[in-house]
Amino acid sequence: MQQSKGNKIGAGSHRPAAFTLIEPLVVIAIIAILAAMLLPALTKAKLKACGVHCMNNHRQLCLAWRLYAEDNRDMLVYASDDGDRNLNSSPWNAYSWTLTHMDTSPDPYNWDPTVDLMVRPLWQYSKSVGIYKCCADTSTVLVNGEQKARVRTMSMNLYVGGFADKKGPGTDGGWPWAAPYVIYNKLSDISGGKPSPGPSKLWIFLDQRQDLINWGNYMCYMPGYSPPNPAAYGFSQDMPGIYHHLACGFSFADGHSEIHRWKDSRTCPPLYQPIPDPYPTPRNQDVAWLQDHSTRLKVGGGY
Numbered sequence: 001m002q003q004s005k006g007n008k009i010g011a012g013s014h015r016p017a018a019f020t021l022i023e024p025l026v027v028i029a030i031i032a033i034l035a036a037m038l039l040p041a042l043t044k045a046k047l048k049a050c051g052v053h054c055m056n057n058h059r060q061l062c063l064a065w066r067l068y069a070e071d072n073r074d075m076l077v078y079a080s081d082d083g084d085r086n087l088n089s090s091p092w093n094a095y096s097w098t099l100t101h102m103d104t105s106p107d108p109y110n111w112d113p114t115v116d117l118m119v120r121p122l123w124q125y126s127k128s129v130g131i132y133k134c135c136a137d138t139s140t141v142l143v144n145g146e147q148k149a150r151v152r153t154m155s156m157n158l159y160v161g162g163f164a165d166k167k168g169p170g171t172d173g174g175w176p177w178a179a180p181y182v183i184y185n186k187l188s189d190i191s192g193g194k195p196s197p198g199p200s201k202l203w204i205f206l207d208q209r210q211d212l213i214n215w216g217n218y219m220c221y222m223p224g225y226s227p228p229n230p231a232a233y234g235f236s237q238d239m240p241g242i243y244h245h246l247a248c249g250f251s252f253a254d255g256h257s258e259i260h261r262w263k264d265s266r267t268c269p270p271l272y273q274p275i276p277d278p279y280p281t282p283r284n285q286d287v288a289w290l291q292d293h294s295t296r297l298k299v300g301g302g303y
Contacts, residue, residue: 058251064125079161080217136243159295195296199254207241
């Protein structure tokens with residue numbers, strides 16, 4: 001007699017296997033290891049992308065700076081106003097590249113580009129708010145309970161344009177340690193009209209530290225340059241940015257831009273840490289580089 005065939009459930013049957021606790025833990029561990037391996041590469045790629053973006057900003061702003069001079073009989077914009085942002089009492093300040101005095105207050109100059117940047121001399125040559133700010137600058141100000149990003153990271157070389165002056169050409173602002181050094185008032189001054197590092201070495205804009213940026217200029221502290229005395233190197237009030245992994249973005253008079261990496265840790269103290277003024281950093285090769293790329297001694301100058 002033939003037995004009928006059917007599904008039997010008995011001791012020898014097979015049930016679908018279930019995950020044990022250890023298996024998902026192993027998967028999670030593998031994913032964590034892969035993420036840890038990829039994270040440095042992703043961080044590096046992000047830093048590189050930010051650097052490329054920043055260099056493009058520098059080129060655009062420097063091109064605007066040059067076009068302005070070419071349209072205005074070779075005259076350069078002032079690197080800084082004279083401290084009075086009221087154009088009724090100081091009309092010559094209208095020829096300063098910016099009147100923003102960056103701080104942590106809700107002053108509209110800090111966060112509203114329509115108040116200053118969009119009415120300054122360079123705006124007509126490059127109408128982009130973004131080119132004034134490094135993508136790594138995280139500074140904000142509190143305005144009516146809302147955090148707003150500040151508008152500017154870049155500062156201009158004080159020796160290129162100088163402080164605004166009612167008599168005409170820009171000046172060194174009366175700083176005695178700056179008096180022996182050239183202030184370039186015309187584009188032609190840079191290309192041989194005055195002692196100069198030359199267009200490819202003279203920087204125009206840099207990214208300044210977000211905790212120290214203030215007026216529109218960056219004034220390189222020159223003690224130790226002439227006569228040569230590396231023991232006198234240091235900083236005063238202004239210090240360069242450290243956004244691009246302890247480096248700084250620069251643009252130069254010939255139109256090129258570059259990221260310069262700092263070599264001395266004293267150039268890169270942590271943000272928002274108290275820094276003395278002046279801040280001595282003897283034999284700091286970063287200071288030597290900045291001095292060499294900022295200006296030159298006047299003919300017959302010296303201390």
